[in-house]
Amino acid sequence: MTVRDWDLRHYRFLAALAAHGSIGAAARDTGMAQPNASRLLEQMEGSAGFALARRTPRGTELTDRGRVIAGLASDVLEAAESVARAVGALERDRGTLHVSASMTVAEHLMPSWLAAAQERLPGMNLTLDVGNSDEVFARLRSGAADLGFVEGPTVQTGFRYLDVARDELVVVVRPDHPWAARGEISPEEVATAGLVVRERGSGTRQTADLALAPHGTGPRFEVGSNAALAASVAAGLGPGVVSRLAVQLALRSGRLAEVATPGLRLRRVLRAVWSAAEPLPRSAQEFLAMISSPGS
Structure with a gap:
């Protein structure tokens, strides 16, 4: 047997030995009996031509050369896993x-x-x-x-x-909100107002924060969905910034009113x-x- 004959079983065992520092633990991790694991290590050392590990009172530790080979073993295992994932993806037809x-x-x-x-x-x-x-x-x-x-x-x-x-965010208010009668609102007024917004991590919130940041900041009332945002604005919590797609029916019915905001880049x-x-x-x-x- 030569090093070229090593298969994934050899590399998995060596990586496990590096991780656990014990032949017994490495054997359990790779599903082998300990005597078989010890024989496997002997075979690997024989084909390599040098010691891969040494026994110590605390267990088994890799030699300097063994650590180099163990690092390469991890690369081999990662490559094999990538191949397995690729094959799985390519096998999926219309599943x-x-x-x-x-x-x-x-x-x-x-x-x-x-x-x-x-x-x-x-x-x-x-x-x-x-x-x-x-x-x-x-x-x-x-x-x-x-x-x-x-x-x-x-x-x-x-x-x-x-x-x-493509989509755009819009600033919406209740129909009786003072902004509804003004026609348009400056970016600074929007940015510094108490706004109802989506939670951090949402794309709507990221787009709104990016557009408003140059114009100032004010209180923010976070909600976890578009529906909750629209309902909060309709209930009078404050103006909101939300996707037009999410409030198009509310705008048509008059439940909410859109406020023009020249100067705000809200397209996405x-x-x-x-x-x-x-x-x-x-x-x-x-x-x-x-x-x-x-x-x-």
Whole structure:
């Protein structure tokens, strides 16, 4: 046996030995009996031509050369895991597609997308989780979602993205609020007012904070959803900054009034996002192609 004949079992054991400092613990971690683990280490040392570990009163510690090889073993295991994830992604045809969407996208765009997918992508089993933009990125990073949709002004490091829609935030008030009769409000008045806003981590909040920051700051009343924001404004808590998509019905019915805010940059892009470290599953590619060409 030569070093070129080592397989993942050898590398897993060496990485476990580096982590635990004990042949027994490394054996348990890799599912081997301790005598088999000891023989495996002897075989590895024989093929390497030098000692990988030494026995001490406290257990077993790697030699300097052993630590070098253990570090490389971790790289081998990480590469193998990447291959396994890639194969899993490529094997998925029209199986299950796990989507995570921020609230504005989930509430106002996703229903029509899901209906279109049911008609145009038969056989696709799509699951949807809803959270704010930070939570979407967290689900993608953990592998709980294949594809995400966010509304924030930036895309976190390690992700690819595709622009899928455009939106804008609007300042809204109760119809009897003094701002409603004025026609337009300066950016400074908006920024320093007591505003009802979404929670930190939401794309709506990130866009609002970025637009308002140059003009000052004032009290902020945080709520956890677009519906709660609209209801709070209608109840008289104060002016709110929210997606136009989320309040279009309330604006049409007269329940809320929009206030013009010349000088505030409140337009934004809604994006599909996915991990840059793994290939996008075919099911996700088909879903993106569908929403990018809704009339075809």
